[in-house]
Amino acid sequence: MPERVTIVEVANQAGVSTATVSRVINEVNKVSPETVSRVRQAIKALGYVPNLAARTLVGNSPKILGIIVPAVSSPFLTILIQSVNLAAIENNYNLLIYTTVNQTSLFAANPLPLNEHLTNGLLIFANSVDDATIRHFYRKHFPLVLLYRSPPQGTTIPCIGISNKSGTFKVIEHLITTCKRRRIAFLTGPADNEDSMWREKGYREALEFYGLPFDPALMGQGGYHDWMAKEQIEEWLRIGLDVDAIFAGDDTSAMVVMSVLQAAGKRVPEDIAVVGFNDDPLSKYASPPLTTVRAPTENIGDYAVAELLQLINGEPAAPMTLVDVELVIRESCGAKMA
Amino acid sequence: MPERVTIVEVANQAGVSTATVSRVINEVNKVSPETVSRVRQAIKALGYVPNLAARTLVGNSPKILGIIVPAVSSPFLTILIQSVNLAAIENNYNLLIYTTVNQTSLFAANPLPLNEHLTNGLLIFANSVDDATIRHFYRKHFPLVLLYRSPPQGTTIPCIGISNKSGTFKVIEHLITTCKRRRIAFLTGPADNEDSMWREKGYREALEFYGLPFDPALMGQGGYHDWMAKEQIEEWLRIGLDVDAIFAGDDTSAMVVMSVLQAAGKRVPEDIAVVGFNDDPLSKYASPPLTTVRAPTENIGDYAVAELLQLINGEPAAPMTLVDVELVIRESCGAKMA
DNA sequence: TTGTAGGCGTTATCAA
């Protein structure tokens, strides 16, 4: 097989013109059956694959969607991506994933490998890219849907998220009313994380609603990272913080929190209740099984892809979609003993 | 901003030729400082981004590596991807990820969106794509490195994996000699998974080496999936299988196994020891903390990318790399009580 | 039904 096989080689091999080969490949116009089979045979014999770049250049790119995330490292992100992937396939699109590995600033120098020239539309998660990049796409009217973040000032880009505030309100309320807890600690996510911001609002509103004082000492850094959560809890344990419940911010952190607490001889939920957010796949297997807020992450892809395709097809899309969440009561909150 | 901004618009705006603009962008040849700044300004004003497809067509594609995986759904895959990503960045390459969502057969109809025309080289995980596709790349001498699988018959493609057999041998040996277990069950992975195949070999060899009989009844399907592992253990519990240790195949399954066992009133490790493979991030927080085989997944990316770059640069690469693993003894095996 | 030829946006070669 020669180094590079182009449509010309196929045409020669089959004794037809390149136009005919193109027609066979794209199944447009009428081509006589014998010609079709001759061309197909030549393609197979030569192992010919159309050059994506050339196709794209003439506006015949395959249907490709892109998603940009900071990393693929958490169960949450993982499920989100899977969900988008399935939705894309469902709609006959391919999905390409690019992770910025937490280096938003990279683009100043290097343009994104996933951009308007390679994809038909882009899904951008939280702050995986900076506002300037988003604005760039926006100005070009390039199809864009924002995931778990709101649009930059002055732009109107469809965005999709979950009801963090009401979800958190529900779980804190549950801790207060059903589980009779009074000193409820809260582990925040990364500083610039919108989810965390809204969860904090929900946390504060619930406290206020039930007449519990807000105590800054009960706020800690979890960062949605196992080691950060671990450090925070160990710190609290060391200073002997008075606490009877911990809202860990997310499930990953909650698992670690329970583990650290238990290693220190505390009982969960008897001494300290622990609750999470997300309902990760393994959360129901934790010991004790984790009470959490179930966010239908596996459905987000459907909404996101649907909106993106509307944009791609030139139709208007809803500016903002907030998906409902629900409380999942298991053992770690102590409700079942109360 | 016009719908499409090409190098021509920039050239006009800056009052130079497209060739000059190209030179400025690629920083080749000498261009007078004033010209450079005029061009830069035009680029910024117009929000110009080079067309990736056109660039690729003339052989000036940005440095892009691709990785093809079946999914992004496990902690293991997630760490592997992250590792590859970091290594790629380290070498000034971008990484694009494509998941086949377990539909290997798709390509017959649709060619891969990640191929020789879009990337400079490809990393292919296990059986995310079929042999025919791999052979296609192989025939074209397209840079390819196989991850956690061996090359198809008749091809010689560099591949990278871990010492599954010796790792499993070690953990089974540990169970037998230190923990004094005799009835050790084994949960296999997916049927066509090479890792699982080698782990089974290690399991059998260890049994034989220490004179323990191999009992088919002790082999079960885990599939490296939480629900499959759960079903298998529940089945064993129901029939009252006589077992004093379980090698769960991987950590995810091990977590589930412990949980199901405990829910059924069994003590881990007193009644049944449980061990895993991979050393997932959360495994040390499990209760009890999981004894497992530590595979340096976070280093695989370095090896893989290094090999791929050698291939891309026309240098020869090692046909096969097997990375060593090590035993991590925690509580779930019962060694610390013995 | 099939072939010819022009153009998609960029870069590289060759002149100027």
Place this chain on the structure above:
DNA sequence: TTGATAACGCCTACAA
């Protein structure tokens, strides 16, 4: 130091 122009591989009028 710059500009004109020919590729790169493919698709799509327009002709035949």
